[in-house]
Amino acid sequence: MNMASPRDKIIQAAMELFWLKGYNSTSVADLLSRTQLNSGSLYHVFPSKQDVLIGVLEAYREGIEQMLLEPAWGQVADPIEKIFALLNGYRTMIVESDCTYGCPIGSLALELHEPDPRVRELLAANFANWTAAIERCLDAAGKRIPPDVDKGALAQFVLTAMEGGVMQARTHRDVAYFDRAVTQLRAHFELLEQAAKATA
Amino acid sequence: MNMASPRDKIIQAAMELFWLKGYNSTSVADLLSRTQLNSGSLYHVFPSKQDVLIGVLEAYREGIEQMLLEPAWGQVADPIEKIFALLNGYRTMIVESDCTYGCPIGSLALELHEPDPRVRELLAANFANWTAAIERCLDAAGKRIPPDVDKGALAQFVLTAMEGGVMQARTHRDVAYFDRAVTQLRAHFELLEQAAKATA
DNA sequence: CAGCGTCTTGATTGATCGTTCAAACAAGCG
């Protein structure tokens, strides 16, 4: 008994294909052959291809806990190590795809040059959710981070480093570029922890 | 007397259009109407649209000094300030485009999911040129940076922060996201300079 | 079973894409 509704099938296929090939390079025909549906069924559920994208971005937004955070944080308790465990999750994705795919949100964000406002807001919301999760880790780290540090900005900087690192790893087809970005971020956190200790 | 050859006209138009709309969303027809050429003329110079892209990426690679570094570094002598002057140049680009366009190389790098090897190598070469310029600044900074710091990795981290910041500024349509990334990077450099002083 | 609303089928549409090519044109040379 396969309960997967057409809608769910399309969303799942679109998540994979948009990640693999990007939004513009994924044709509606691709979605149809992957889901074994006909065009009429797709257009019965989604008014347009863009609405599929919106569905995908909403699914990412709703699923960040189960799809991203819980898998990465299952074995990790230390709040700062949680941050690097999450980054390591992205590393795994990069390696398993031979450095060809990166962050699905980041790729879409740069691919869509003049996105519909709803799409842009969903991209922004996904980023905001991600950095909010990091900021919770920073708050949990308490006095290990100097109190004068803007934790929101630092959380955003983690995303910055991740996205920039993913981009370069994909361009060079070499994880080492991602690893170096993470190493530099780690060095920054160590300097911050030292500074917090020194003024304690 | 306009000496601009068809080739130069196409490259210049393609630089603008690929930056504005991306590679896939720029049609050959767009290039033709912008350059007032006919399709045959374009295809006489470039075997395919992808060869136009290659020409653009080569132009960026060859022109990094005059187009990017010299304008940003004209008034700046301090090597570390040069780094932030370059970042400020990108900030200007972001603001002037109302946060819609970012780094032309980064956008292309994430837009092209399965690029031709020549294209990928040129994207990588452009990134490598950029970080090499930063690394020269870091070398010039001498003992202000702790000697045990991997200057190549740190130079790459500057690019990482720039690309990640640009991506978020564009997604949120707000330069503040870029500014915060730069601020965090600046904090990192200040911590490094302090560490270098402490062990001097 | 009949009736009705929901969902599915898949051929078809018109637009747009990158690319081609025979023909016309221009410039240099003997």
Next chain:
DNA sequence: CGCTTGTTTGAACGATCAATCAAGACGCTG
């Protein structure tokens, strides 16, 4: 002038795209 070589013209081509819709199948209720 005639001949060659290089360049431009622009209509046309086939492929592919997102989207449509009349017709049919399905499922529920009475």
